[in-house]
Structure formats: structure tokens, C-alpha cells
Amino acid sequence: MDNTPFEFIGGSLCLDFANTVGGARNQANATDQLTSYTDLLHWSREAGLIGDTAFNHLQTKALNDVSRANDVLAEVKTLREAIYRIFSDIARGNTVDDTLLLDLNKAIGQSFHHARIVRTPDGYAWGWKQDMxxxxxxxxxxxxxxxxxxxxxxxxxxxxxxSDHCTWLFLDETKNRSRRWCNMRTCGNASKVHRYRARHTGNAEV
Known part of the structure; x- marks a missing residue:
């Protein structure tokens, strides 16, 4: 995306949030895209969770309470890693660690007081209290x-x-469940280039 590090290719809000670590976790190329509370606000606006008015209000509020803003950033990063580890385990066919479920359940208990049922053009849906x-x-x-x-x-x-250099998560929506890359333009093409070079080098040595 232009002028932003964020991409929304996960097919689910929580997976897109887990994907705010670029590259591969625990490798040299890992880059945290949420290095400040303002980064979190930018991601939230691009994800459609807040609008411009809320963005400006929360940015001002964060400047007036830097300690709390930093605490929130730390909290959501802890949540982000729990989400990543839960769904990475599922993607790999592993059993999810009970401590991760405890982390998620704790977050549910802390967050769901914001939940509301709201009217929509098609009936009703989950919504969230906009308490800023x-x-x-x-x-x-x-x-x-x-x-x-x-x-x-x-x-x-x-x-x-x-990719060995990416840990992004996504929902495979292909009919034959054959999608392997988070993004064919990046990781997919990089893999193709790597395989081509490996074959070319091998042929050159024969």
C-alpha cells in the first residue's frame, strides 16, 4: 500500500493484526510495524476500526496521557503475539497451548464490556461502544x-x-486450498526467483 507499511491480506481482522510484524518473527528481518501508539492508531484507522475524528481525539488523548498510551500499546502487542501463536499452531496442525487460551480469555473479559448489538440495514450485528x-x-x-x-x-x-522469511497468516480462500504465500507479488515471486537461481546454479555446475 502507498505511504504505509500495513497490508490487509489475512482475510480476518485478527490475522491482519498479527501480521503487523513484517518479515519473520525471531529472525533478523523481523520489523515491528507498531512502534508507537500513533502507529497503532494509523493501523486502526486503515482497518476501519476508527474514523478521522476518533483518530484525532485519541492522538490528543495519548499525548496527554503518555503512560497509559504506552501501556495500551504493550497490552495489544501481548495480544498480538497470543493471536499469532494460536493461529500459527492451528496452521501447522499443532495443539494450541492452554496458556495462550488463557491470554485470549483474559482479553475477552477485559474487552467485551464494549460490545453492543446495533442496528444495520440488514437487521442487527455486533457493534462497539465508542467511548474513545x-x-x-x-x-x-x-x-x-x-x-x-x-x-x-x-x-x-x-x-x-x-516463505522461510515470513510468518504472516491468512485464510486460504482458493477452491482447492492450494494457496501457499501471503502475497504472490512479494513472497511468492521471491520464492520463484530463489528456485530459478537454484536450478540455474545447479545446471551451471553440471
Whole structure:
């Protein structure tokens, strides 16, 4: 995307949030895209969780309470890693650690007081109290993770990028469940170039 490090290719809000670590976790190329509370606000606005008015209000509020803003940033990063580890385990066919579920359940308990049922053009849907608290973006992320985790038909479509240099998560929406890369323009093409060079080098040595 132009002028932003954020991409929304996960197919689910919580997966897109987990993907705010670029590159591969625990490798030299890992880059945290949320290095400040302002970064978190930018991501939240691009994800559609807040509008311009809320963005400006929360940015001002954060400047007036830097300590709380930093605490919220630390909290959501802890949530981000729990979400990543839960769905990475599922993508790999591993059993999810109970401590990760405890972390998610804790976040559910803290966040769901923001939940509301709201009217929509088609009837009713989940909504969120717009109380302009600094952690206002956390509740919909938690809700997304809970919904995804409790949808058996969707769990089988969770994938982690096949690149050795990327740990992004996504939902495989292809008919034959064959998607391997988070993004064909980046990781997919890089893999093709790597395989081509490996074959070319091998042929040159023969």
C-alpha cells in the first residue's frame, strides 16, 4: 500500500493484526510495524476500526496521557503475539497451548464490556461502544479472534506463509486450498526467483 507499511491480506481482522510484524518473527528481518501508539492508531484507522475524528481525539488523548498510551500499546502487542501463536499452531496442525487460551480469555473479559448489538440495514450485528478510550481498538480484534477460533469450518483454511522469511497468516480462500504465500507479488515471486537461481546454479555446475 502507498505511504504505509500495513497490508490487509489475512482475510480476518485478527490475522491482519498479527501480521503487523513484517518479515519473520525471531529472525533478523523481523520489523515491528507498531512502534508507537500513533502507529497503532494509523493501523486502526486503515482497518476501519476508527474514523478521522476518533483518530484525532485519541492522538490528543495519548499525548496527554503518555503512560497509559504506552501501556495500551504493550497490552495489544501481548495480544498480538497470543493471536499469532494460536493461529500459527492451528496452521501447522499443532495443539494450541492452554496458556495462550488463557491470554485470549483474559482479553475477552477485559474487552467485551464494549460490545453492543446495533442496528444495520440488514437487521442487527455486533457493534462497539465508542467511548474513545485509548484501548478502543482492542475489543473488535479480540472479537475477531474469538469468532475465528470458534468456527471449525474456517480453522482448516488458516495458513502461514510458506516463505522461510515470513510468518504472516491468512485464510486460504482458493477452491482447492492450494494457496501457499501471503502475497504472490512479494513472497511468492521471491520464492520463484530463489528456485530459478537454484536450478540455474545447479545446471551451471553440471
Amino acid at each position: 478510550s485509548l484501548d478502543t481498538m482492542e475489543a473488535p480484534i479480540v472479537r475477531s479472534a474469538a469468532d475465528l477460533l470458534t468456527a471449525p469450518s474456517t480453522l482448516s483454511r488458516i495458513r502461514e506463509c510458506a
